[in-house]
Amino acid sequence: MQEYIQNPIIKELHEKIENHYNKSEYEEAILIIDSVVRQDTYIESTLKNYAVVDFASHYIEIADYIRVENSNLALKLVCKAIGILNHKAASVPEMQLLILCNIARAHLIKYDIKHIEKANDEGMSILTFSYDNTIFGIKEDVSQAISNYWLAMKEINEGDELYNIRNNLSNALARVGRFVEAIALFNDNVTEFPERWESRASFSDALLNIVDSSIMQRTPSLYYAVAEGYVSSLRHDLNNGIRNTIEQNLNICKFYLQNTDLPFDYDNILKNRIEENNEFDQHSDFRKFVLKNHLSLNEHAIFCKCKNSSKDDLRIGLKAGSSHFSALGVMPKLDGLINRLVSEFSFARLQYYNYIKDLVKFEDDVEYSILSNFDICGYKIEQLRLSYRLSYSILDKIANGVIDLSDIQRNGRVSYFENVFDMYKEELKYVFNIHLSSLYSISLDLNKDQGSLRFFKRLRNEMEHGFLAVNESQGVKNSVVSVSENELREFTFDLLKLTRAAIFSFTFFIRTQTIHTYG
Incomplete structure (x- = not known):
């Protein structure tokens, strides 16, 4: 070379x-x-x-x-x-x-x-999902771009190439409404490469997009966070087109803050960041882990790690009150489903945390046959397995929720998250919603035939129905499907983040399809 x-x-x-x-x-x-x-x-x-x-x-x-x-x-x-x-x-x-x-x-x-x-x-000047007439317009080109960037991310773990790939992947994710994932990746770039401006500006763009498209609460801290990204970007040598766009978006922040009688200047932007960092230090070690790794189900935590991010409180309604319209009986069912998703995800997340920190000590009261020593057994590894299985099962529940909200008749058809959109394409092709686009895009990543994460379903099925051996290293010579412990830990972490994003998208999908008035 x-x-x-x-x-x-x-x-x-x-x-x-x-x-x-x-x-x-x-x-x-x-x-x-x-x-x-x-x-x-x-x-x-x-x-x-x-x-x-x-x-x-x-x-x-x-x-x-x-x-x-x-x-x-x-x-x-x-x-x-x-x-x-x-x-x-x-x-x-x-x-x-x-x-x-x-x-x-x-x-x-x-x-x-x-x-x-x-x-x-x-x-x-910015092309987004709004230029498609159906969610299915993303299937070929954008989904392929996202798939390739995911694969490229696995090829490198540091330096400018990582920054560029992560930034490009995030922009591709934002195109299809996967704002939660994009914001997390932009934030990682800002943290690891503070001298670069591209992800700072894109982080702010994505925040404005998710607020506009998701009926989220608008708060001063949100606009200070958006403004921080833009102000930092303007300190760099930008071409006139980019500079003008950033200044126009910055005016949105100024307008909101001034209308709430809050000052707009760099000192207050910096003060907002300092307060966030101080309040973050007051969180428990577990909550710090959740927030640092983008595993919360708290809307405020999407962009801020202050005391308002101390609990997962995601729901289909708004804290200030909201009025929903839908078929009779559907909303209580969906509300219960969101509670179920939040509960199962938080438990899956806890199992992963306990595993990696080795916090839960069990008495060694089980003996295993030495004939099967290629498979790690015991209480600790079962925490990791359980975390993975729970995370994937949440996605299938979301698939059922999409069917219920869209008032689709199943007629005996059995669907799973990775195939529900293609199975009900005729019924869903006229549902124009960026958060449904996001869910569809995630399902394409998991598609068992062509998705870049298609092996996730195979692992889940082998755990549930087969014999997935977890071993200390790769290359176990036997007839069973196997992964190393390190691989399973990495896959579980990635799946948790993907599932978290899907829960947000599903919640926002319900809101934007059903909220009539809110205050």
């Missing part, structure tokens, strides 16, 4: 393309890329596959530049790039991360191109 990077011919070709970019001479740049991709340009045979992957990525770069002015050509370029990168993926495993990220970016550009004309007509 190093030999390729240092190759003088490759360097010269990149410089030529860069010069064409600087002059907006995209057709000339495309001719050079075509020549490399067709292998008409002389490049050493051992480097040809690297070159094809590397230069095909330039198609995506150009498509991003021209997608507004020449959407037809941009669409052709991203489709061409996707085909080439998929074809070459197996030939250059060293470039797997680059391929995953570029295919993801290409799919997002492809998705945006489909909606660019309507966005221009409405004078919008």
